[in-house]
Amino acid sequence: MRVEDGPHAVEIRGLRKRFDGQDVLQGLDWSIPRGRTIGLLGRNGAGKTTLLRCMLGLMPINGGTVEILGEPMDEPRGERLHRIGYVPQTFDLFPWMKVAAFLDFTSAFYRSWDAALCARLLEEWSIDTRKRISTLSQGQRQMLAIIRALAPGPDLILLDEPVASLDPKARRDFLATLMPLIQGTGRTVVFSTHITTDLERIDADIALLRDGAIAFTRPVQAVREQIQKAVLRADAGTAYVEPPQVPGVLAARVDSGAACYVVDAGDPETLTSLQALAKREQAQLSFTTLSLEDLFVEMA
Numbered sequence: 028m029r030v031e032d033g034p035h036a037v038e039i040r041g042l043r044k045r046f047d048g049q050d051v052l053q054g055l056d057w058s059i060p061r062g063r064t065i066g067l068l069g070r071n072g073a074g075k076t077t078l079l080r081c082m083l084g085l086m087p088i089n090g091g092t093v094e095i096l097g098e099p100m101d102e103p104r105g106e107r108l109h110r111i112g113y114v115p116q117t118f119d120l121f122p123w124m125k126v127a128a129f130l131d132f133t134s135a136f137y138r139s140w141d142a143a144l145c146a147r148l149l150e151e152w153s154i155d156t157r158k159r160i161s162t163l164s165q166g167q168r169q170m171l172a173i174i175r176a177l178a179p180g181p182d183l184i185l186l187d188e189p190v191a192s193l194d195p196k197a198r199r200d201f202l203a204t205l206m207p208l209i210q211g212t213g214r215t216v217v218f219s220t221h222i223t224t225d226l227e228r229i230d231a232d233i234a235l236l237r238d239g240a241i242a243f244t245r246p247v248q249a250v251r252e253q254i255q256k257a258v259l260r261a262d263a264g265t266a267y268v269e270p271p272q273v274p275g276v277l278a279a280r281v282d283s284g285a286a287c288y289v290v291d292a293g294d295p296e297t298l299t300s301l302q303a304l305a306k307r308e309q310a311q312l313s314f315t316t317l318s319l320e321d322l323f324v325e326m327a
């Protein structure tokens with residue numbers, strides 16, 4: 028970390044992005060501390076790709092500010108480009124080039140390039156450097172894009188669904204190789220995904236993008252330990268149409284007449300409010316733990 032760098036790798040304030048009159052990002056605020064790994068979760072179309080592209084200055088924004096590594100990011104240029112690695116969702120560049128030539132060519136644009144790391148990852152991920160990029164599978168192309176993004180030794184790495192086209196075994200191997208390379212090195216990593224099981228294996232923070240804003244950020248471990256589902260079931264014959272309002276809950280909905288809440292078990296005020304409500308309504312209150320997938324389904 029450089030002396031002039033602050034505690035956050037990313038500072039976003041009031042970010043707005045609109046397409047065809049519709050707000051995809053609605054005044055989004057987000058601060059990402061340096062050195063953290065973030066799994067950015069959100070439903071299809073929630074705006075994950077849009078958010079990553081806005082962070083990189085790859086598309087004009089309709090409002091707000093984005094600061095990356097301590098500088099405003101209005102467009103991708105200048106010194107900081109050596110410090111940012113980006114892996115887009117699909118990698119379609121230079122299909123006619125052979126892998127080795129592509130990496131040689133790309134390395135010339137960067138002031139540092141870890142050729143030994145490239146060689147190691149190409150070998151571990153079984154990518155034949157004599158092949159043309161167009162003949163690689165979609166998963167191998169994604170891996171090549173990741174190698175390209177890591178080789179310059181960036182301080183911030185943004186990966187847009189890096190494991191989406193890999194099968195479960197390949198995903199596991201791939202993450203096992205990748206994570207030690209980027210975690211604990213002081214690097215900040217943001218990767219978007221909807222594969223929640225991948226996050227279970229990683230020491231990461233989960234950030235949930237919902238309704239154009241970051242609705243929730245927590246370390247995976249804290250989610251496992253603290254986030255629960257509370258179900259409030261009224262007497263037989265009475266069904267909730269709307270969930271009664273409870274301050275502090277993370278999400279609320281009605282399922283088969285029961286009111287279901289996502290709650291932070293470490294938040295005593297919310298728990299007290301829920302218990303008081305159950306007593307008032309003479310309803311049964313029960314708690315269950317949530318897997319990350321359940322949490323995604325409940326909250327996304």
Ligand SMILES: Nc1ncnc2c1ncn2[C@@H]1O[C@H](COP(=O)(O)OP(=O)(O)OP(=O)(O)O)[C@@H](O)[C@H]1O
Nearest residue numbers: 046047051069070071072073074075076077078221
């Ligand atoms: N260039 C564009 N022009 C018009 N609408 C767009 C454009 N890019 C994205 N959108 C819209 O913005 C919304 C968010 O899209 P985005 O690709 O950011 O979502 P996502 O969360 O990455 O989705 P997925 O998980 O399916 O990849 C969608 O409704 C999409 O149709």
